[in-house]
Amino acid sequence: MNRPALLTAPLLLFLLITFVAPIGAFLWRGVTDAEVAPVLPRTVAALVSWDGAATPDEAAFAALVADLRDARARDRETGIGSIPRAAARLNADRPGFRGLLPMTARRVEASIEGSMRDAVLAISEEWRDAETWGAIRRAGGPLSAFHGLMALDLRQDAAGSIRAVPDDQAVFRAVLMRSLWISLTVTAACLLLGWPIAWMIATAKGLPATLLLAAVMLPFWISLIVRTAAWMVLLQREGVVNAALGAVGVGPLALMMNRFAVVLAMVHILLPFMVLPLVAAFRGLDPRLPRAAASLGAAPWRVFLRVTLPLCLPGIGAGCVLVFIQALGFYVTPALLGGPNDQMLAWFVGFYATRSVNWGLAAALSVMLLAAVGLCVALYGKLAGFRRPGAA
């Protein structure tokens, strides 16, 4: 019997059920499509051999009518709205479907004489458009590139070629770039501000160093929402800063709901995560080495660039990666302090999951977010090495 493995088993099982499996199932939605195939199985099958150029033939229309009749009967029996759900999924691909599909389903219930094709086209000319059918084929599942492409502002047309969406519909590449850019700005600012205080904490002695460390540790422990609230109180229109500015005849200024407020608060929240690894790196630095370089005639800037910096690089890298990873996933602070153009990837994941119930897109955006985080974690492993406490 392997006792250590047995001791870890309960926790691993717990995390597997409450963490790994739910995230896996959620991300799976980003590469699959399950809403349309159960409603339109015969239509999806009939479209397999379709060329994607001209309006499909009578067989596809007949399949659509049969599918919609069955689905409507089933929906009425079970009380589950499978047609609206399929329509919502198709609407995400091609606006107009949300109305088109239920309306068509209602109208084909009456018995049809002659050609199904003519009857359906009489209901809506939309069915003549190859792209209408292309949307059904793309959503036919089970695997689907639709959400992944959408998260990159790409789409596939009925004939199968992939191209960028028109500029006025492109959203997500800008959101990704914005998230990366905000995170990068925050990381750079944290490094710039964190360096001097970390250096003093590491090299000074006695009470001043303790006080500086306390100034870092205290905010570190105070909840993120409180610190965000504090910035709101400071920066809002009738806030502390504007009141002080008003007293000297300036303002009021719009200090909130902009990029500046988001970055400022994020730097404030994440700065301790930079300072603590830097302190560890500076403390691990042998003070004799820069002194030796100086005594050998190196100028101070040269000592810094050639001795101090390379020796501290793993610690610096670790601090930067730690801040960057956390910044990428920020939700609350941009939501409260930022305007509509300051929201990051996390906000869009939440938006598509809850408000527009587009799980596939939320999952595809999450994959993007996780990929960025994963790259950074790998980088961290390279820089700091994954220490193994107790491995001996």
Next chain:
Amino acid sequence: MTRGLLWVVAVLVALFLLAPIIAILPLSFSSGSFLFYPLPGLSLRWYADFFTSDFWLPALWNSLGIGVAAAGLATLLGTPAAFGLWRMKGAFRAIAMGVVLAPMVVPVIVVAVALLLAFGPIGLVATYTGLVIAHAALGVPFVVVTVLAALEGFDPVQLRAASACGAGPLRAFFRVCLPQIAPGVAAGAIFAFATSLDEVVIALFIAGPAQRTLPRQMFAGLNDSISLTTAAAAAVLVGLSVVLLLVVMWLQRRGQAAR
């Protein structure tokens, strides 16, 4: 010269870190209802408001209850796991560590949305159980890391000695190992509690109105209009954080003294 400049910058950065918190705390003692200085006078009316409110007080109790339950679950699962990982080597250990530490790096929005999707069909959305489970998963890595660090100062030869004296593995763990790593276990539990107390995003997505926690209630308050009761709530949370920080410092000192 350079050092003097570094001192100035370091002190300024320290002020930047403390200023927002120092700015918000006195406001909660204002007798007026504005969020700026100078204060018209001092009073405890906003605290009275907080502690008699039908929204804030239940939120405080929810936060404390969910935090204690989540920290307890995380500690119960995390302590034996850390002990197991400590005695383990090789590829399985690396994989297990990866799984255990994952909640620290996966963006919490992804966890929140995934749990909303997974908990929906099994009826755990808008329940205390669901929220406790989610918060326990987030707190577990802190327990494992802290207990592993405490175990580094524990000499495994003592376990063999205990075994030679006739103690079974369970008895050896409880009578020999646990008393020595207890400060680490307690610190881990507090980290897990603090994680739950801080958590907003999961509470926003999977808690119902009955389970609203203090941070969630603050988020809602901040989203429409900030009242001074929100400032009082912030002050209560700051007070809790300071208490937790002091307890952890005390535990760390005890942990070092034990060695």
